[in-house]
Amino acid sequence: MSQAAKVTDPAEMTLDELRLALAPEIAAAAIFDGWSDAALLHAAELAGVDSDVARLAFPGGAMDMIEAWIDTIDVAMAEALPSSKLAEMKIRERIRSLVQFRLDAVAGLEEALRRSLAVMAQPQNAASALKTGWRSADQMWRLAGDTATDYNHYTKRAILASIYAATLAVFVDDESEGKQATRDFLDRRIEGVMRFEKAKARFTSGERDYFSVTRFLGRLRYPSR
Incomplete structure (x- = not known):
């Protein structure tokens, strides 16, 4: 409480x-x-x-x-949805449940949500809006059990924040029965992220040790002459 x-x-x-x-x-x-x-x-x-x-x-x-x-x-x-309760679920279900809880929490308040999105979209509020979205995404990942401290910590939160923002945009205008269109949209986005994570894991695993993310990013910043 x-x-x-x-x-x-x-x-x-x-x-x-x-x-x-x-x-x-x-x-x-x-x-x-x-x-x-x-x-x-x-x-x-x-x-x-x-x-x-x-x-x-x-x-x-x-x-x-x-x-x-x-x-x-x-x-x-x-x-x-404490971590102990989410631990029984697969990771995609943890994230889906957390985002869905947030959607359910604002159900019936779509107009207030629409107006809040308009306020946050104003240039003078951009920094605060990004910080707020990041904080919510960070809490969702922490509840989901994420303990990453490397660059994955940041990419996971950035991706989830973007998924959540896009889902809210669909939710606010969704007139389908039980907001089914929003649920389907969210499921597609999460499935896309899961596929991306699997592909990334293959490229960064020991089986593909000739691919170095660090070296790759370094070359983007400092290209060879």
Whole structure:
């Protein structure tokens, strides 16, 4: 259980706890008001929080609200799908389950999601959006049991972040029964990554020791004369 969930009286919450407590209601209000001050004030009123205090919890405005919403999903995902539970699954099922949990968590909030994607796409928010996407991808891989510390650590997270972003773009406009089109899209993307990983493993295994990834990347940076 998150610390914010343990503290039920808003007056006793820190600003970090308050932002997590208010985020779900802000997201619900964002369906109609966007990620605006109006949405924040609506959530604060429902929670019985002073409006000025609520604003202090989100000094960065819309992007801070969206990041808090994503943080609540990260927390819920870790609680619902701990590593011990995922360990019983194959790796592709672990990743699929983690991404699907996140999709289920925003079901019914498609308009809030659409508006959040528009905010994150703004040039001034690009760096924050990339950092937030990376953080979620990193948590998913950690829950899935990934312990890579070499370049695979970065490539896995970059690939998963791109898959998740692409899946969200499909999800937000998906009107198929039970979001089946989104599920199929996600399965195809994960299957493609699994094929890529198998091919990469063949090229980097001892059986193909004449192929050196390090040497190859080095030559790209410092081509022979």
